[in-house]
Amino acid sequence: MRETTTPGLRMKTRRAVTEALADTALDLFDTAGFDQVTVADIVAAAGISQRSFFRYFSNKEDVVFGDRIPTAEEVRDELLRHLGTGPAWDALCATFRTAAEQMDADSGRWKRASRVICNTPGLRARYLEKHLAWAGLLVPEIASRIGPGPGDAVLKAQTMLNTALGCFDVAIARWAESDTDRPLAALVDEVFGFVRIPHD
Template identity: 40%
Template sequence: MRQRTRDAVRQQIADAAIVMFDEQGFEETTVDQIAASVGISPRSFFRYFAAKEDVVLGDPMVHGEPVRRRLASSLESMPVWEALRSGFEPVVEIFESDPDRSLRAMRVIISTPSLRARHTEKHLAWMTVLVPLIADAMTVPETERQYQARAVTLCALTCLDLSTAEFVHRDGAVRARVLLDEAFRLLKPATLVN
C-alpha cells in the first residue's frame, strides 16, 4: 500500500512538472515551483526524484527493459529489422496511452540541450542490452556480427528518435505509431542479412 501511495505521489509530481516545463521552459521552472504546485516541500520533491531531469527521463531501463523483452520475443519469429520495430511497441503504447503527456515530455526533451544529451545516453544504455540479441540473431560472419548488430540497432533507435521528433513537429496530429512505421520503412537497411 505504501509503495502504491509513493508511486501515486511520484506520478502527480511528474505530471505537474511536465506541464510546467512545457509551458515555462525546463530551465525556468524551479523545484520550489513544482513542489508548491502539488502541495509538498522542495525537500519532499527530492525524496521522489534525485534531480529535476529525472522527472522527464528517469531510469533509462524502465522503458528499455520492456523493449528488450519484446525484441527477444519478436526475434523468435521475425527478421531482425521487423523484430526491432516490434521491440519498440512498448514505447508506442506509452505514447498512445497518453498522447498529450507524451507530446509535452518530448517537446521538453527536444527543446532542452541537457535533456537531449541524457536522452541520447538513454539510448546508448538500451544499445547495451539490444545489440547482443541482434548479434545472436544474425548469421553474418563472426568478424562482422557485432559491428553490423550495432549499426542496425543504432539505425532503429534513429527511427525512434526521428519519429518522436516528428510527432512533436506535427504537434501530435499524426499518431506516433504511424510515424515510427514510416521511419522504419524509409530507413530499412538495403542489405541486412539475418
C-alpha cells in the same frame, strides 16, 4: 484484511501524488523551459513544500524521466519476443512499435516529456546515455542472429540498431511537436518504412 490492503492503498496514493506532481512540473518545463524552472517554482505551483518534493523526486531530471524510459533489460526482452520470427530489422521495428503503443496510451504526459527532453541539451544527453545502455544488450542479440555472409556481424548489428534508434527518435520528435491526434505507432511505421535494410 485491513493489513493487506493498506500497503496497496498507500502505493496507489503515492503513485497518484507522484503523477500529479510530475504533471505540474512538466507543464512548467514545457512552457518556460527546463533550465528556467526551479524546484521552488514547482513546489509553489503544486502547493507543497520543497521537503515534500524531495520525498518523490531526487532532482528535476527525475521528474522528466522517472520510470518512463524502459531499461536496457526491458527493451532486450521485447526484442527477444520478436527475434526468430523474421529478419532482425523487422524485430527492431516491432520492438519500437510496441514502445510507441505504450507511449500512445499516455500520450499527453509523454508528449510533454518528449518535448522537454528534445529541447534541453542536458536531458537529451542523458537520454542518449540510455540508448548506449540499450545498445550494450541489443547488439549482441542481433549479431548472433545475423546469418553467415560477408562483413562483420557486430558492425552490421550496430548499424542496424543505431538506424532503428534514429528512426524512433525522428518519429518521437515529430509526434511530440504535432498538434494532431495521430498515434506515435503510426509515425513509427511510416518512418521505419522509409528505410530498407537487407534481410540478414
